[in-house]
Amino acid sequence: MKTISLEQAVGLIPDGASLMIGGFMGVGTPERIVDEIVRQRKKDLTVIANDTAVPGVGIGKLVRAKLLRSAVVSHIGLNAETQKQMMSGELDVQLVPQGTLIERIRAAGFGLGGILTPTGVGTIAERDKRHVELNGKTYLLEPALAADFALVHAFLADYLGNLSYALTARNFNPIIAMAGAKVIGDADNIVPIGVIAPDHVMTPAPVVDYLVMNA
Amino acid sequence: MDAQNIIARRIAQELSPGMLVNLGIGIPTLVANFLPKGMHVFFQSENGLIGTGPIPEEGMAHPALTDAGGHPVAALPGASTFDSAMSFGLIRGGHLDLTVLGGLQVDQTGRLANWMIPNKMVPGMGGAMDLVSGAKRVIVAMQHTAKGVSKLVKNCTLPVTSVRPIDLLVTELAVIGFPNARATLIETAPGISAAQVLAVTDAELVAPTHIPEMRQ
Numbered sequence: 001m002k003t004i005s006l007e008q009a010v011g012l013i014p015d016g017a018s019l020m021i022g023g024f025m026g027v028g029t030p031e032r033i034v035d036e037i038v039r040q041r042k043k044d045l046t047v048i049a050n051d052t053a054v055p056g057v058g059i060g061k062l063v064r065a066k067l068l069r070s071a072v073v074s075h076i077g078l079n080a081e082t083q084k085q086m087m088s089g090e091l092d093v094q095l096v097p098q099g100t101l102i103e104r105i106r107a108a109g110f111g112l113g114g115i116l117t118p119t120g121v122g123t124i125a126e127r128d129k130r131h132v133e134l135n136g137k138t139y140l141l142e143p144a145l146a147a148d149f150a151l152v153h154a155f156l157a158d159y160l161g162n163l164s165y166a167l168t169a170r171n172f173n174p175i176i177a178m179a180g181a182k183v184i185g186d187a188d189n190i191v192p193i194g195v196i197a198p199d200h201v202m203t204p205a206p207v208v209d210y211l212v213m214n215a
Numbered sequence: 216m217d218a219q220n221i222i223a224r225r226i227a228q229e230l231s232p233g234m235l236v237n238l239g240i241g242i243p244t245l246v247a248n249f250l251p252k253g254m255h256v257f258f259q260s261e262n263g264l265i266g267t268g269p270i271p272e273e274g275m276a277h278p279a280l281t282d283a284g285g286h287p288v289a290a291l292p293g294a295s296t297f298d299s300a301m302s303f304g305l306i307r308g309g310h311l312d313l314t315v316l317g318g319l320q321v322d323q324t325g326r327l328a329n330w331m332i333p334n335k336m337v338p339g340m341g342g343a344m345d346l347v348s349g350a351k352r353v354i355v356a357m358q359h360t361a362k363g364v365s366k367l368v369k370n371c372t373l374p375v376t377s378v379r380p381i382d383l384l385v386t387e388l389a390v391i392g393f394p395n396a397r398a399t400l401i402e403t404a405p406g407i408s409a410a411q412v413l414a415v416t417d418a419e420l421v422a423p424t425h426i427p428e429m430r431q
Contacts, residue, residue: 024262024299025285027278050299051339054285077338078284086337095337098261099303099345106300119307119348122378125340155279167290168263169279171299202298 001161004210009184010036018046018147020176025051026058028169030153030186034061044069048147050098050172051075052082074098097125100142102175108144109178115142150180157187161208162201177203186212218387221404222356224249225385226315228430229354230256234312237261237346240284242356243315261342263302266294307349314350316343318357320371323418325380325393327355328373347377359386365417388412390429397421402429
């Protein structure tokens with residue numbers, strides 16, 4: 001794990017990159033990394049995340065700045081700007097059931113090719129998906145989903161990069177930390193090694209490539 | 216009492232101690248207000264919380280403790296938090312006893328449409344498809360009609376949320392079950408006759424000779 005400045009961290013991201021970003025309605029999103037992406041005007045990004053929050057918050061900032069080419073998310077109902085850009089064709093939005101989205105990400109991070117889920121069978125979410133019959137039940141074959149970068153927000157990070165999350169800000173964060181080719185961690189608090197007890201480490205240090213330094 | 220609270224109060228009768236329950240947004244959220252006194256139920260928020268409590272007092276909200284809409288909540292003693300894979304493992308894996316969801320349409324076989332109106336409202340399905348596919352029991356809280364049009368229909372014209380039929384529909388007029396994939400009147404609201412329910416229902420609705428009054 002390398003410690004890195006905010007500017008350097010975002011500097012690693014090329015235009016056109018795919019980014020997994022933690023957060024659920026903006027809670028648990030690495031807000032200052034998002035702000036820096038906007039400042040450096042990274043373009044044609046693909047975002048994979050639970051939602052696009054509300055206008056001007058979290059991932060909503062990337063939508064507002066029109067930096068996204070595509071978004072793979074489960075919900076955009078509370079962000080009218082995302083819906084508007086989708087309707088006008090500016091932004092390609094793929095809507096995925098939330099449980100399927102997180103499992104596709106988990107599969108990628110855990111070395112699996114995909115998952116079988118009953119969710120979406122017989123609905124328009126099954127479009128172009130292969131059906132698999134197993135033990136008398138019908139499932140959709142959903143492929144694993146990886147990304148160039150995972151942008152992870154933690155409550156605590158130690159000097160090695162062990163991460164721990166707070167309350168409902170955990171959500172997608174520990175799962176995307178396994179599925180990004182490069183993992184950039186950002187924490188509310190950077191603490192000495194040992195402050196996070198082994199049982200309380202939720203993302204082990206070796207999966208974190210970069211930890212963003214305090215300003 | 217208004218229609219929404221009549222529905223929520225009736226659904227609260229379906230709760231029993233120790234259940235794990237997920238309440239959707241809208242009318243379902245009101246169900247928690249009618250939890251029988253002294254009964255302990257685990258409420259799940261799919262963003263990663265079991266033990267969702269009321270809105271914190273002013274000045275006590277924590278930015279990392281929210282419901283699935285991103286609004287501040289409290290966590291009750293005995294609460295637990297977890298990531299989204301665990302949250303949907305609970306939902307899909309047969310661990311969730313009950314989900315209560317809002318509805319746009321329910322058809323006469325019990326299929327629910329509640330996540331989009333093509334070309335008009337495309338919010339995304341969020342967790343709805345997983346909830347209907349995975350919960351042990353699915354109850355829909357929905358007003359009987361919208362602008363005078365029945366929401367209990369012969370066939371859903373809107374995209375369905377799941378092919379798994381719901382277990383119970385509660386409207387301000389009636390409680391409806393789906394035995395043998397046929398919408399069946401189970402209870403009618405106080406002062407409402409079966410004939411009055413049938414008159415405002417598009418779906419074929421089985422009406423037994425004796426229909427008890429809605430429990431409350």
